[in-house]
Amino acid sequence: MKRVMGLTFLVTIALTLFILPSSSFACSCVPPDSPEKELERSAAVFSGKVIDIQDRNINFPTFSSADPLFVRFEVDLIWKGVTQSQVIASTMRDSASCGFEFIENNEYLVYATEVDGELQVTMCSRTSLLSSAQDDIKVLGTGEGPTEKVELTTKTDDTPSETKFNSGFTLLIFGAVILVLAIVLVYIIWRRKK
Secondary structure, three states: OHHHHHHHHHHHHHHHHHHOOOOOOOOOOOOOOOHHHHHHHOOEEEEEEEEEEEOOOOOOOOOOOOOEEEEEEEEEEEEEOOOEOEEEEEEEOOHHHOEOOOOOOOEEEEEEEEEOOEEEOEOOOOOEEHHHOHHHHHHHOOOEOOOEOOOOOOOOOOOOHHHHHHHHHHHHHHHHHHHHHHHHHHHHHHHHHO
């Protein structure tokens, strides 16, 4: 019986290693163009301070490097695309999916594209800490201040808690089915060897 349990454990580990992983690829970027070309190419270009970062998938049992993070900025200067005093832009959770690593309370020069009607920032853009973007600002010239004062929030959660529970429960059931199949397979092999 110890042999069966040991073999079951090994088969379960092997199945977990071969069935569950998914392919992942590192982000690959073409170096960004000049500030003028990136200004033309971007949907929005502004400078601002990060005041909030929201991860709407934080309570999910599984997550991906491509999950979006929603970053709220207090806008200082605008060169293109926005007029409000606060802006929300998304980025991917991780640099492996070309996400830009924003840090709360830091100021950035942001070059954002538009995807499905929302602003998105990637590490492939010219986005950088404001303190490192002085050359860009010289080229961009004097920006304008926001013309519309707003208080936005990123504190929304579009996913009902029962969906989160169902996702975790589904993962648990999937693991249990794999374990049962592994035990049955080991038992059949063990019986044939007798």
